[in-house]
Amino acid sequence: MKQTFYSNGKLLITGEYVVLDGAIALALPTKFGQNLVIENGSKQQIVWKSYDADGSVWFDDILLFSEIIAKTSFENNTVKTTLIEILHHAYLLNSNFITTSEGYIISTELTFPKFWGLGTSSTLINNIAQWLTIDAFQLLKNSFGGSGYDIACAQNDSAILYQLVNEKPIVRPIPFDPKFKDQIYFVYLNKKQSSKTAITNYYKKQGNTSKIIPVINEITNAVITNILSTEFVQNLEKHELEMSHILEMQTVKELLFPDFDGVVKSLGAWGGDFVMVVSKENPYTYFDKKGYEIVLPYSKIIL
Template sequence: MKKTFYSNGKLLITGEYLVLDGAKALALPTKFGQNLIIEENNNQEIKWKSFDADGSVWFEETILFSEIISNVPFEKESVKNTLITILREAYQMNPNVISNSEGLIVSTQLTFPKKWGLGTSSTLINNIAQWFDIDAFTLLKNSFGGSGYDIACAHNNGPILYHLEQGKPIVEKTNFNPTFTENIFFVYLNQKQNSKNAIASYKEKRNDLEASKKIINQLTQSILNAKDENTFAEALEKHEKEMSSVLQTKTVKESLFPDFDGTIKSLGAWGGDFIMAVSKENPRAYFQSKGYKTILEYGDMIL
């Protein structure tokens, strides 16, 4: 019998990096995500195939059940070894899925291009957690690591406020439906940021963050409560300035778009993936002239 699971992609609007240290973040699930399809097979193995949004296969491997059950550590990182690590942790939490099976055919299908960075890993982890009937946050913590806001987006269909309290995820459903969404755009920066590397770099730079966390928490609330475009944009700019100070890095507007007539906010790991642009005029021509062709309107991106 075929089983199908689905998880939403994500965008982190506020609290990037500092969410790892307890700051409150506003996160939005996207209309894009990933499917996981399970079918029974044989030979005590998983035939795994992962499809990108265009239908091309980006990963294909056969994984033996014995590789999942084993505790032998891996000598090098690879997509296959990362996947086995996740499956090992899932198996430890619920052995029945593997123990009660003769073999499996598994396929994943992204509905967004993998390079966009909307949550290839988080949607996979959440889907595997659904498949194994285990807690997705625990699976993330034991395998891939991270704050977990992306896991919260994966199984929520609306805006959330997210923070860690003594290491435990706190998810609050919230209302975020600006009346000025026609002025909000998402632009892909033509490069996918490695979130693990970005987090490692942040950890090297961070000092005492209590003051910054308080400022970011206040700005998150201001962004959430903004009733007009100007108030919204002003809070975003203050957020960028504060994170620029924390990361000791120029804002993306300073680095790439100093002549842009509007506000630009980094989303998630700075330097890659998507930015959010707020502009009174449609900025498509501006970004295209700079070589950035992937520009999505708010309603096309956000669930």
């Protein structure tokens, strides 16, 4: 029997990093995501193949049930090691998929280029959780780590406010449809950022975040309630400055685009993946001249 599961990708608009400490974050699911296709197999193993958006295979290997149970690691294959770790923790939450099966043939299919960083891992974890009817947030926490906002995006088809309260995820779907969305673009910085590394660096640098969390919460609430582009822009700029102080990093606009006539806001892990741009004019020519060819309008990427 063939089973197919799908999860949405994600973009974190406000609350990056501090969402880990309880700040309210605004996140948007994307029109891009990942499929997981499950078929019966044999030999107490999983024949696994992962496809990128262009149809190319980026991972192709065999995972033995015994390796999943033992959480075997492979020094020369970090992808396989990570995948086995996720499946091992899935096994601890629901062992039936190993104990009652002869094997599987599994494929994953991204609908966005893998290097974009829209949630290759989170969409996989949520798909596995759907397949095995286990808690995706718990599976993420046990295996990969992170705040879980990306899991919430994987499960929702509208904008969400996301917050950790006593380490438990609170997800609130909200309407978010800016009248000026034709002035909002998303630009890929030609560099995929590791979420794990970014989180580690954040915890090394962070001081007392208790004072900044109410400020970020206020900005997030202002972003979702202000319908005027001028106020929206001002709040984004304020958010960038606050996070710049916490992270002890230049804003992406200061670093890369100081002459840009508009707003540039980092999303998620600073230094890579996408940034959000608000511009009265189509900014494609500006970014293309600087070597950033992937410029997506709001309507092309946000669900």
